[in-house]
Amino acid sequence: MTLKVYADRMSQPSRAVIIFCKLNGIDFEEVKIDISKRQHLTPEFEEINPMKKVPAIVDGRFKLFESHAIMIYLAYVFPGVADHWYPADLSKRAKIHSVLDWHHSNLRHGAAKYVLNSTLGPALGRPLNPKAAAEGEKILSASLAKIESVWLKGNGRFLLGSLQPSIADLSLVCEIMQLEVVNEKDRDRILGPHKRVLKWIDDTKNATRPHFDEVHSILFKVKEKLKRLQSRGAKDETQFTKKTALQSKM
Amino acid sequence: MTLKVYADRMSQPSRAVIIFCKLNGIDFEEVKIDISKRQHLTPEFEEINPMKKVPAIVDGRFKLFESHAIMIYLAYVFPGVADHWYPADLSKRAKIHSVLDWHHSNLRHGAAKYVLNSTLGPALGRPLNPKAAAEGEKILSASLAKIESVWLKGNGRFLLGSLQPSIADLSLVCEIMQLEVVNEKDRDRILGPHKRVLKWIDDTKNATRPHFDEVHSILFKVKEKLKRLQSRGAKDETQFTKKTALQSKM
Known part of the structure; x- marks a missing residue:
């Protein structure tokens, strides 16, 4: 089956x-x-x-x-x-568990809170919440800094100094990709300072093409919808909400 | 070494x-x-x-x-x-991973937010925050209900219907134990409705004695301190805060 x-x-x-x-x-x-x-x-x-x-x-x-x-x-x-996705080597495997455990309360928590409260809220029937968005951004930015200074330490292109990606790379990069729906100025402000993170995202995309792009194409469609929305104003926003309401699963 | x-x-x-x-x-x-x-x-x-x-x-x-x-x-x-702590059987192991992943954003998130904002805040130099405590309690209570209806389903005494405890039982019960520092009325209100959770906590304690009690004895000392504090009032509270400030690591 x-x-x-x-x-x-x-x-x-x-x-x-x-x-x-x-x-x-x-x-x-x-x-x-x-x-x-x-x-x-x-x-x-x-x-x-x-x-x-x-x-x-x-x-x-x-x-x-x-x-x-x-x-x-x-x-x-x-x-x-x-x-390489989930190495049999016990110390490598343990470190991957450590990254994945860390992910939950740090990168995932921050990114989801920021995107929901800065951008996706109205599409979920919830108002934008700048205070909650700022709290989310703080956790998200701190998490990106830790990815850069801790998890991307070493000579490899991937997390934990690895030469090939693991499930931790895939999981964390997919998380960060939700920022694609945020407006470009805000995304650049958040991701821009983390050059090594940006390179790692590109490396992970390159290592997982064409599937990475194909599976993420939905985000770019939503982004275009949101852009059109913003240019049309509040009235159409209500229509959009009714037609394509997105539910968070966080 | x-x-x-x-x-x-x-x-x-x-x-x-x-x-x-x-x-x-x-x-x-x-x-x-x-x-x-x-x-x-x-x-x-x-x-x-x-x-x-x-x-x-x-x-x-x-x-x-x-x-x-x-x-x-x-x-x-x-x-x-x-x-039994971390079974070699792949499906049992996978289910334990699932419980542990769930733990982060549910039980852990709710319990820590509730205890910090309802009780431990002043000892950390932070004011109590009833609104945040209520948000934490909501996540905590929902998590306890899910433990009861999902993770404790089956005939075994432990999570996932097991006859012996795993690292998931130990991890989640240690999390819930932080409620010992909360005043008894509030703890009873939160835990009381979940009879099966209460039995599982007892079963896990019994399966891990005497180490469980010995390692948790610190909580009961802190609880006594907090009780004395509450009976003495705000002035002494400040002294307690200065003397034994507790830092959250969440």
């Missing part, structure tokens, strides 16, 4: 899992759970993931959610996954 | 790692990093953990931080660790 991946490409951990499967030639069926249509809240999806979040997988009779756990599981059970 | 565990027993993930080592007969040296004395901010400790947080370990030349990553590493490298 084919692996099923329940995902919405608007969700950054969903994108990481889909890209991971494609990169590693894992045969899977992508089942779209459209958050904007509240499909993650249906009783059918609750049977797959009682936490009502994407991504989730079903492999035979085995169900699993949480993107890091999913990628680790897939790396174990699919023999075609190259070692 | 003996394993070094850098920890402050006031920190819930520090307690989990210390108890894990003691339960499994791992030979280790506990190095106290007194957060109230800001020892986690010294250049010496930054050499151990550049994120300036406890717990962290040094095993020979290998350094690691993040408590979940540490316990997984120790389960791999110390042959005396019983399988």
